[in-house]
Amino acid sequence: MSASRELEGRVALVTGASSGMGRREADLLAEAGATVILADIIDADGEAAAQALVAAGLRARYCHLDVSSPADWAAAAADIGAREGRVDILVCNAGANGSAAPDVLSSDLLDKLIAINLRGTFLAVQTMRPLMGKGASIVTIGSICAKVGTPGVHMAYHATKGAIVAFTKAAAAELGPNGIRVNCINPGVMPPMRDRRGASHGTRDKLIERIPLRRTGEWDDVANVVVFLATDKAAYISGADIPVDGGFLAT
Numbered sequence: 062m063s064a065s066r067e068l069e070g071r072v073a074l075v076t077g078a079s080s081g082m083g084r085r086e087a088d089l090l091a092e093a094g095a096t097v098i099l100a101d102i103i104d105a106d107g108e109a110a111a112q113a114l115v116a117a118g119l120r121a122r123y124c125h126l127d128v129s130s131p132a133d134w135a136a137a138a139a140d141i142g143a144r145e146g147r148v149d150i151l152v153c154n155a156g157a158n159g160s161a162a163p164d165v166l167s168s169d170l171l172d173k174l175i176a177i178n179l180r181g182t183f184l185a186v187q188t189m190r191p192l193m194g195k196g197a198s199i200v201t202i203g204s205i206c207a208k209v210g211t212p213g214v215h216m217a218y219h220a221t222k223g224a225i226v227a228f229t230k231a232a233a234a235e236l237g238p239n240g241i242r243v244n245c246i247n248p249g250v251m252p253p254m255r256d257r258r259g260a261s262h263g264t265r266d267k268l269i270e271r272i273p274l275r276r277t278g279e280w281d282d283v284a285n286v287v288v289f290l291a292t293d294k295a296a297y298i299s300g301a302d303i304p305v306d307g308g309f310l311a312t
């Protein structure tokens with residue numbers, strides 16, 4: 062349990078919170094005192110994650126939300142507006158990568174990755190913006206793939222993550238005058254995404270040689286930065302894209 066409850070009284074929405082990084086981000090935001098709405102399309106896991114937080118005496122609930130669906134976003138905004146009345150922390154974490162062995166130029170994945178990664182982030186900000194006020198924090202999740210090419214990962218994944226960084230900066234410029242901060246975290250090599258499980262360990266071993274800290278990242282490495290960006294300690298940080306990559310991008 063977090064010693065500090067700096068986010069007491071705040072409302073957080075985390076997309077893609079049924080597993081991986083998003084689930085840890087939801088855990089740590091709740092431990093810091095926020096009421097957390099966990100959104101995902103894998104309902105059983107999301108419900109279980111929210112129930113585990115409630116059982117621990119924290120405030121959380123699950124919401125089915127396909128981030129690529131404007132109708133789902135409209136429904137979520139109406140629901141949160143009626144129940145919590147506002148959003149102080151918006152974490153646009155949901156993402157898709159493709160598969161462990163993708164055709165890196167396949168067109169079907171192109172549309173899917175744009176829909177989930179890019180449109181999902183855009184719709185999040187578009188629909189939640191009216192519920193956000195001064196002091197609110199939006200965190201988008203990019204990737205080292207926004208900055209460098211990583212062979213074997215779909216080219217559209219790179220493109221969507223690069224677009225998320227650009228979108229983040231535009232959103233910071235537009236929403237800053239309303240007191241809303243917008244930042245992007247670019248995680249490095251993390252535990253594999255759901256749709257990448259089964260990717261060759263050989264590739265990961267090769268990548269570790271390129272990471273100055275000589276280890277892959279853990280979900281908490283990213284989740285801790287999400288919590289920091291949500292707090293007032295980050296009050297003067299906006300429009301940043303922050304690598305959490307063990308130094309990968311520095312080399």
Ligand SMILES: NC(=O)c1ccc[n+]([C@@H]2O[C@H](COP(=O)([O-])OP(=O)(O)OC[C@H]3O[C@@H](n4cnc5c(N)ncnc54)[C@H](O)[C@@H]3O)[C@@H](O)[C@H]2O)c1
Nearest residue numbers: 077080081082101102127128154155156204248251254255
């Ligand atoms: N794992 C990595 O190596 C890595 C590296 C850099 C960036 N990232 C990014 O971090 C974020 C989290 O990834 P992760 O590693 O936890 O992967 P993950 O696959 O464990 O989690 C992604 C979550 O997003 C959800 N999701 C997928 N499509 C969705 C949709 N249409 N609507 C709502 N939810 C949806 C999934 O159900 C899942 O719970 C993603 O944006 C990913 O691109 C991951």
